[in-house]
Amino acid sequence: MSAEEKKTRQMPKGGRKGGTIFPRIALQDAVGYARRLVSKTHTSRQPRDVIYSGVVGAKAGIGDVRISALKQYGFLDGDAKSGYTADELAKKIVAAPPEELPHLYGQAVLKPTVFKRLFDTFQSDTVTRAKLKQRAADLKVHPDETDTCVELYVASLATAGLVSVDGDRITHLASADMSETAAISVVTDENNQSLSNNSTVNSPATRIDAGSDTEAAASDIGEEDKNGFPVPPGNSAQPAPRANFNVNVTLDSSMDIEKLQKQLELLKRFGAI
Structure with a gap:
């Protein structure tokens, strides 16, 4: 074989296979690395050797593959020259409920x-x-x-x-379906914030105050007896409160005696006399 033939023959070179890139780690693993990344870069950007050892747990080769995946998922920002830091999406995931x-x-x-x-x-x-x-x-x-x-x-x-x-x-x-899920999440967050800012909405006192005067009066009067007079609550553990007021009765010859008797009985039942 001549020297010229030896010169023209070349051995094939190794390297990347080529083709479109994609993350070489699953999202679940990437989220775990992202959480470490947020912790390590909380105060400042970090050099690549810190990311290798403290975040992805591997050096050049496997470490570069994992760093590339974190970038593709939107978790990592930076390069070997300027240093690396957690991107906003990684920070949101760490802080999110x-x-x-x-x-x-x-x-x-x-x-x-x-x-x-x-x-x-x-x-x-x-x-x-x-x-x-x-x-x-x-x-x-x-x-x-x-x-x-x-x-x-x-x-x-x-x-x-x-x-x-x-x-x-x-x-x-x-x-x-994705858009609807996101909308529900936003509405839920807004409702929770509204309830947090107005904590008295669900308090018992507020619900009682919201009732009508008619309902309150009906609760106080209770049932009627056979003569049509209100019967004060008698089964309650607490005694019925006594009313404090003055009663002026004016008698004349034209007054209906039976009606007067019923009115007096009513006042007596409620402790007015």
Whole structure:
């Protein structure tokens, strides 16, 4: 073999397989790293070696893959030169109550381009993993990575509540359902805030004051006896309160004696005389 032939022959180089990128870790794992990230970068940006050891738990290679995934989900901001910090979405997830987490997870899982386009294609549909793999290939995911992409996609959207899994069948939520869920969450938050700012709305005193005068009077009078006079409550554990007022009775020859007797009995029953 001549020297010229040896010069022209080259060995193939290794490296990335190529194709469209996608997060190489599931959303559930990324959320765990995001929580550490918020804690580590609470005061200032941190260099890459701190993120490697204190957040993703791996050095170059695997560590870079996890950092890339955190960026794709919208959890991490920065680079090796300026340092890294937690993005706003990661901070919201750490601070959010449990009922708000699915909505925030839904925002995160649809940030990666491949996941978003897969979901947009099959929203409100039930499809098989094979169909998802076919679509991933159309989106230029490397043929050797379509299985991994689909498994991470399904697991991540299930964490966010955007798909349900029944064996090999994946049912996607509709976009309209997502909007309705978000609206309900906002309304609930506003109602809770309103009740918090007006804590006396549900207090017993407020409900009593809201009753009508007629209802209060009926409660005080109770039943009537056979003569049509009100009967003061007699079964209550507390004695009926005595009224404090003055009674002036004017007698003349034209007054109906029976009517006067009934009025006096009524005053006596209520402790007026």
